[in-house]
């Protein structure tokens with residue numbers, strides 16, 4: 001079965017830091033349409049702090065995800081600090097102590113992370129939040145694995161579903177957070193959290209696919 005070494009997974013964290021830094025302005029512009037325009041800047045700050053924390057140390061995927069989660073949870077403001085902090089911390093837990101990450105383990109990591117975000121934020125599918133990228137992506141990964149797809153194929157399906165989920169938020173009315181105050185006027189533009197979530201998931205899946213052996 002295809003897998004990659006937990007020890008090589010530091011590259012996934014490095015790719016995430018780069019992607020969030022590069023997209024800080026775009027993500028804040030998306031948030032600016034129906035929110036307060038801080039999303040990309042906050043996320044970029046958090047991921048940069050994580051990179052500072054990890055610099056000069058050796059870290060596997062589990063350790064990198066844990067540090068990322070801790071930094072986001074404790075040092076980043078806005079709705080997303082606690083939500084993404086919890087997401088990455090929970091994602092790390094099943095991987096701790098595993099030498100290799102294969103598709104079943106990654107599914108467990110994603111499921112655990114998603115369940116924790118649902119429990120913490122209380123949002124549902126269709127509420128125009130990051131869950132509208134995350135939950136369809138998880139489902140696509142599970143469906144692909146159950147149908148006998150390889151880890152690489154399932155990762156590709158995950159990334160595509162996250163992008164579709166992000167695009168679908170344009171048609172939704174925000175039910176959670178700041179944008180929900182706008183009611184119907186929140187329809188017609190992307191959700192910032194869904195945009196960052198799709199970016200995170202596609203960056204993760206692309207870098208994991210490069211590590212597969």
Ligand code: ADP
Pocket residue numbers: 031035036037038039042077078079080081083120121122123128129130131176177178179191192193194
């Ligand atoms: P803030 O609204 O505090 O400025 P951000 O701009 O960092 O926070 O994040 C806004 C994003 O948070 C929204 O686009 C939405 O995806 C997400 N969000 C808000 N509330 C929730 C929730 N309860 N569950 C999941 N995601 C949420």
Ligand code: MG
Pocket residue numbers: 031035036037038039078
């Ligand atoms: Mg905001």
